[in-house]
Amino acid sequence: MALAMAVLGAQAAQAGVTLTDLDGRQVVLDHPPERIALGFYFEDYLAVAGPEGADRLVALSRAPWADWRPGQWKAYAARYPQLNSLPDIGHADDNTLSAEAIIATRPDVAILSTWQTSALGEPGLRQLDAAGVKVVALDYNAQTVERHVLSTQVLGAVLGQPERAQRLADLYRAKIDDTLARIAMAGPSHLKIYVELAQSGPREVGNSYGKGMWAGVIDLVGGQNIAAGQIGNWGPLSPEYVIAQQPDVILLAGSEWINRPASVPMGFGATDTVAQTRLQAYAARAGWADLPAVETRQVYGIYHGGIRTLSDFVYVRSVAKALYPDAFADVDPVQELQDFYADWLPVAPDGLFVTRLK
The missing domain is CATH 3.40.50.1980 (Nitrogenase molybdenum iron protein domain)
Structure with a gap:
């Protein structure tokens, strides 16, 4: 105040x-x-x-x-x-x-x-x-x-x-208020979410988030973050712990990293063709085939470079839509991102910013 x-x-x-x-x-x-x-x-x-x-x-x-x-x-x-x-x-x-x-x-x-x-x-x-x-x-x-x-x-x-x-x-506040109002109407979600920085490929466990950044998004929309209480701001979770938690939704945070051939490419210049191949590689990790998130294809690529920005309400609403699909059936986060850039920024967001495992 x-x-x-x-x-x-x-x-x-x-x-x-x-x-x-x-x-x-x-x-x-x-x-x-x-x-x-x-x-x-x-x-x-x-x-x-x-x-x-x-x-x-x-x-x-x-x-x-x-x-x-x-x-x-x-x-x-x-x-x-x-x-x-x-x-x-x-x-x-x-x-x-x-x-x-x-x-x-x-x-x-x-x-x-x-x-x-x-x-x-x-x-x-x-x-x-x-x-x-x-x-x-x-x-x-x-x-x-x-x-x-x-x-x-x-x-x-x-x-x-x-x-x-x-x-x-x-x-920003209006978009978040609308998001929270929809969630309140839908009722609490008991779905577990796991988020991983998908920078180095499935053979290496990337950071998850216990506080702030993606953890802040999950907390805001009422998801059950499996990293909460396990790590501080960020750090890797053990593969055994992730499997034992049986997450219902998995967010693989990708970006435009240079010289990261196994990463999930998201953001400016990224294409869904390549992203899907990388998402499938993560889904094929040992023990992941039977995870609820993989069985229901609730595995998402999401733009890590878009978080901690004024346009990150788009990613808040993307995560909320995964948790409460009926409440957000009429919400198109990708179009909202296009609208934000058209109204406020001097470039167009040409690339891939949110995608789901097919």
Whole structure:
């Protein structure tokens, strides 16, 4: 509530703005930033900023976009060729993200995820402050409606687009409210769900999610996440445990990974022909043939790059549809994704984002 009041009570950006970011840090901006270093949440930034938002970028944390989501990166780089020449401020996962790299690009503001500000630590944040770089933290990773909405409102306040941001926040909340209303009418689901990061192929057990991200989606729609209480935020579950749990629904989270020939390809540029082959390989794992999810073909490929974004209501509704098919019979998540991109983003989502084992 305090965060919401800080954002909603902000003055018009042209006259300066005071806000509280998702780290709980108060940030004072004298004017809308003209030079922005962007660490993560690339599509959310562009959705709130509008098509001209790319012109304000002076640096990126490149790996989480170009390496994690190369198909998505290719689509945006074709629309904005200048992305290819932006300086790289480093990557939190390999400890190359640095205050020095950010400062060297002379931004007014660095928009980062909370896990990136955590990686910089207090010494790095003080260094940025001393150099006159304002830091604004966002958090779509928590996978809660509240932090999605607040992150969007904070972005709007920073970028001088509070009305556009509020429309996006209202859209997100409306889609989630509709989802929850349908679930309430349908009654509780007792179906068990197993989600696995399908990056390395069926011979290697990928991460599942106990908190946040996909776990947050499952919790929101009332599924029984078999990873809950077994791991922290993420980590692999033992094959024996998964089989013993007899999941009714399996989500294989795929993406556009490079040099991952056995992964489930999902996202920009992916095709169902290849995805089905990879889904079948997972379904053929030892002990999986008799799982309820495999017997009923409730095995789904779903776009990992689409989670922790403003468009992830599409994946929330996709999971809800698997659990409550009658309640969501008239919902077409793929069409809703197409509509979101047409209304808010400068590229089209050409590829495969949700599919089911045939």
